[in-house]
Amino acid sequence: MRPALHAEWTKLRTVAGPLWLLLGTVAATVALSAGATSVVRCTSTGCGGDMTKLSLIGVQLGQALVVILAVLVIAGEYGTGMIRTTLAAMPRRATVLAAKAVTLAGVVAAAGTIAVLGSLVAGRLLLPGHAFTTARGHPALSLADGPTLRAALGSVLYLALIALLSLGVATAVRDSATSIGIVLGLLYLVPVLSQMIGDPRWQRLLQQIGPMSAGLAIQATTDLRSLPIGPWAGLGVTTGWAAAALLAGGLLLRVRDA
Numbered sequence: 001m002r003p004a005l006h007a008e009w010t011k012l013r014t015v016a017g018p019l020w021l022l023l024g025t026v027a028a029t030v031a032l033s034a035g036a037t038s039v040v041r042c043t044s045t046g047c048g049g050d051m052t053k054l055s056l057i058g059v060q061l062g063q064a065l066v067v068i069l070a071v072l073v074i075a076g077e078y079g080t081g082m083i084r085t086t087l088a089a090m091p092r093r094a095t096v097l098a099a100k101a102v103t104l105a106g107v108v109a110a111a112g113t114i115a116v117l118g119s120l121v122a123g124r125l126l127l128p129g130h131a132f133t134t135a136r137g138h139p140a141l142s143l144a145d146g147p148t149l150r151a152a153l154g155s156v157l158y159l160a161l162i163a164l165l166s167l168g169v170a171t172a173v174r175d176s177a178t179s180i181g182i183v184l185g186l187l188y189l190v191p192v193l194s195q196m197i198g199d200p201r202w203q204r205l206l207q208q209i210g211p212m213s214a215g216l217a218i219q220a221t222t223d224l225r226s227l228p229i230g231p232w233a234g235l236g237v238t239t240g241w242a243a244a245a246l247l248a249g250g251l252l253l254r255v256r257d258a
Contacts, residue, residue: 004090004099012073012103020198021069022111025159026118029062031069033119037126042138045248050140052148053219055123059155060216062115063162064141067183070166073104093253097171101246102165104237105160114161116152147221154218154235161235162187165211168245172252186241187212 012018036057042252056171074097077083090096124141132138141151162183170179190210197203207228216225218233224230229237 001095004095005103007071008099008103012107018069021065022107025062025111026115028065029058030118030122031114031182032061033058034122037123042132050220050222051123051132052141052221053103055119055131055141056151056155056219058119063159066163067157067166068180070104070163071170071176071179073100073169074169075174078174079176094250097250101164101167104163107162109156112156113187116155120152151221152218156216158235158238159217161238164242165245168249171249209237211238214238225252
């Protein structure tokens with residue numbers, strides 16, 4: 001396993017694409033979060049809203065770049081034919097996929113941590129200037145607050161899970177463009193479809209099983225009883241999606257020719 005991990009880490013750090021995608025993830029996440037917190041206003045005492053979730057809204061954009069990175073980790077090798085070299089050097093295909101998953105999850109978690117902390121810092125700095133103050137029931141964002149810490153940690157884990165989901169899909173599909181389309185469709189179209197359905201029960205069900213709508217419930221810090229699914233249960237749904245994708249990809253990797 002150690003040589004496989006070293007090989008995957010070498011691939012990631014010696015190619016420019018992954019670094020730019022990771023930097024783009026951080027920039028896109030922080031930029032959208034800062035933009036959202038810069039336009040919201042508190043106009044009366046006791047104004048509502050989940051300021052932690054608002055400050056972390058950039059994760060919804062940053063995850064798209066995570067998807068692209070994760071897909072290219074393996075589908076890019078199929079596109080260039082380098083996968084044959086990889087499997088010749090490490091014939092144990094399960095080990096290859098495991099090494100890619102560990103390396104990918106690690107770098108995404110590192111970038112995600114920076115992105116999430118940057119988003120919370122932006123919210124802490126910008127929101128008080130828009131009347132979201134302690135006097136109006138909105139104390140400054142702080143990781144010392146349990147729900148905020150849970151939302152921050154959960155957001156980092158969510159990004160890592162989206163990377164693993166994308167890796168699994170790309171391993172099964174082998175084509176970069178198709179894999180990216182499938183994953184982005186799962187993430188962004190399911191919430192849209194849930195809003196188009198008139199039946200509240202089906203709407204709630206889609207929100208409970210969608211990898212993004214369920215997983216990002218981890219960011220909620222207020223009105224938890226009104227959520228379609230609880231924060232940790234929602235992240236568990238995303239974990240299930242990632243595990244299923246990796247299992248399917250791993251099985252197909254074992255039985256198909258390179």
